[in-house]
Amino acid sequence: MSDIQIFSFKPKAAPKPMPLRETPPGKVGPASLPRELFLKIVDSLVDDVTAWETPASWKLEYCYNASSKLVVKEERMTIAETSHSQMKRFERSRLPSQIDRETRLMVNKKLVRITMLTENGTISPIDAWVRPDIDRFVAFCAAGRDLRNQKLHFIQAMTLPTPTCESLINSIxxxxxxxxxxxxxxxxxxxxxxxxxxxxxxxxxxxxxxxxxxxxxxxxxxxxxxxxxxxxxxxxxxxxxxxxxxxxxxxxxxxxxxxxxxxxxxxxxxxxxxxxxxxxxxxxxxxxxxxxxxxxxx
Structure with a gap:
């Protein structure tokens, strides 16, 4: 038993965050910029996001696999990576969206995120960027008996929306x-x-x-x-x-x-x-x- 050695482990203390560099006299930096002023700057960036924008056209569809049940599909280009309007909106909103949660919410008030379908009808991994003030939504039109149940589901989802569909309902x-x-x-x-x-x-x-x-x-x-x-x-x-x-x-x-x-x-x-x-x-x-x-x- 005398040959047994007991080792103890003591974790290292977490490194302290690097302090902000002292702001030179007469300059305005992170240490002295009020949060209210910072948010006003971000708000102006958000306004730039929605400036000189081209409207997009979205087809409204019913999707059982989506939690919102109602989804959108872009009328001309449906995949966000290849859509001109979606790429433009993503590029303009990327900076204010990546600062923190509060600034991301500011962007999402102007560019609402909605579940989107791709060309083959599957749910896109990327939500659509929708401009409620200028975008247009195309009503679901059922042609033929095969889509009759789809139409009934669409009407029900429109009349009694799920909680996750609220953003879409409010955007139309x-x-x-x-x-x-x-x-x-x-x-x-x-x-x-x-x-x-x-x-x-x-x-x-x-x-x-x-x-x-x-x-x-x-x-x-x-x-x-x-x-x-x-x-x-x-x-x-x-x-x-x-x-x-x-x-x-x-x-x-x-x-x-x-x-x-x-x-x-x-x-x-x-x-x-x-x-x-x-x-x-x-x-x-x-x-x-x-x-x-x-x-x-x-």
Missing amino acids: QRLHFPKLEYISRKNAAAIASFAALPHLREISTVVGNWAPDYNERIVHHGMRKIDQKTYPTLHNWAQRHESTFASIFRPLKKKGVKLLVDMMMGDNPFLEICDTEKGIRIKTLIANCNCCSHEKLY
């Missing part, structure tokens, strides 16, 4: 319907579910076939009947759905949501569809006359 301010025919009785439940979006302010769709009179220099204000020669697709849609449009769009009309029409999927709407006591009317947003009232029903 601009919604887009890919086809004018989406606004019909068969999609009444889906359209009503969009009334649950707290910050939704406008819905856009496409006009379809149209033949503008370029010789018509004066465009009149007011809510007017749809001219069949100028807007044949819009006129035919209004004739088919005029009796049901008021009841379908009523939940959104009560929220003050505008229904805008564009030539194609862009950001230049030129018409607004109005529900009036005389039926469906349109208001030209590029009107230039001086003789008509803006809100008068003609």
Whole structure:
């Protein structure tokens, strides 16, 4: 037993952090910069992140494997590494996001992080950078019986969102319907579910076939009947759905949501569809006359 030796181990003390270097007289450095001033500097960096930004277009989809159930998929490029808008937003937000947790939260208020799908439908390892104030979300449109259950799940997830879906629900301010025919009785439940979006302010769709009179220099204000020669697709849609449009769009009309029409999927709407006591009317947003009232029903 006398040959047994007992060794004791005493861990070394943790190294002390290096002290900040003393700030030279007349200079402002880490030791003397107030936190409030520092956050104002970061806030200006965050403003630079959102300056001169191009809007992105996101398709809304249902994904069972995602905790949020509702996800986005970029309309043109879906993988963050190859998307111009996503790379641009990442590069601009990288510096203020990497300082500390508080500055990262400041960035996430302007660029909301949302679960995103890749081109093949799998969940991307990188969340999307979404600009709620300018980005547009494309409503899920089910075509065929195979997607009927997917549509039902989408409506349920929109109406009763999960806690992790709250950031997406709060981010949708601009919604887009890919086809004018989406606004019909068969999609009444889906359209009503969009009334649950707290910050939704406008819905856009496409006009379809149209033949503008370029010789018509004066465009009149007011809510007017749809001219069949100028807007044949819009006129035919209004004739088919005029009796049901008021009841379908009523939940959104009560929220003050505008229904805008564009030539194609862009950001230049030129018409607004109005529900009036005389039926469906349109208001030209590029009107230039001086003789008509803006809100008068003609």
